Amino acid sequence: MVSSCVTLLVAMFLQHRTLVIYNKVYPDRMLNLKSNSRKEAERELLAKMDEGERWTVYRSAYSAYKTTNKMLIAGIMLFTLYSMMFGFTPLPIIVLGIILLVQQTAYYREFGKMYK
Known part of the structure; x- marks a missing residue:
C-alpha cells in the first residue's frame, strides 16, 4: 500500500x-x-498545433486506442482462463469489461460527432 x-x-x-x-x-x-x-x-x-502535428497526435492516439483494446480483450481472456483453472473470480473480468465498454462508447461517440 x-x-x-x-x-x-x-x-x-x-x-x-x-x-x-x-x-x-x-x-x-x-x-x-x-x-x-x-x-x-x-x-x-x-x-x-499545425496540421502535421495534429496528424501525428491523431495517429498516435488511434494506435494507443487499438493497443489498449487488444490488451483489454487479452486480459479478459487471461482472467477467464485463470478463473476456470483456479476458481471463479469475476471481479477482474467485470472491471476489464466495463473499461472496454467505456472505451468503445467514448470512441464511437466521438467518431459519430464527425458525421453529424
Missing part, C-alpha cells in the same frame, strides 16, 4: 515536472497548468 502511494506521488511529480519543462522549451506553445477545464486546455493545445 505504501509503495503504491509513493509510486503515485512520484508519477504525479514527474508529470508536473514534464509539463514545466515543456513550457520552458516551447514558450510559444505554453500549456496552461492552472486551467479550470481539461477540455479547454486540450482545445488550446490542439489549436496551437
